[in-house]
Amino acid sequence: MPKKLEHIGIAVNDLEQAEALFSKLLQTKSYKREEVKSEGVITSFFQIGDIKIELLAATNTESPIAKFIEKRGEGIHHLAFESDDINNELAERKSQNIQLIHETPKDGADNKKIAFLHPKSTGGVLWELCQEKAED
Ligand code: ZN
DSSP states (O other), rough: OOOOOOOOEEEEEEEHHHHHHHHHHTSOOOEEEEEEGGEEEEEEEEEEEEEEEEEEEESSTTTHHHHHHHHHHHEEEEEEEEEEHHHHHHHOOOOOOOOTTHHHHHOOSTTTEEEOOGGGGGGTOOOEEEEEOOOO
């Protein structure tokens, strides 16, 4: 089940510039940067109240973020909902005929397992499920 809106992902061209802009807008500094090599992105996180803003910049031209910006320009890329059990929720979504981008969760930024639902099935919103990785 989704528990809460965990973060909002925003696609940006230039991470330095976007960090400066969002620091000004949110009146707080980015608290961490993290690269996700498998996705060809570098992320930067802001905390605002209970929610995070995740800036995403491409690190290569094959990155999904590079492709997104090419098509749609900079802006909101995805909404991420924290799941209490991501594997269960993916199975449930599938049974609801929601199109999955990832059948099984993969490693994302911020110590999370993540999986995406296809915007065709979710009202045009790229929908991320995320769950904190269990410590092992
Ligand atoms: Zn995200």
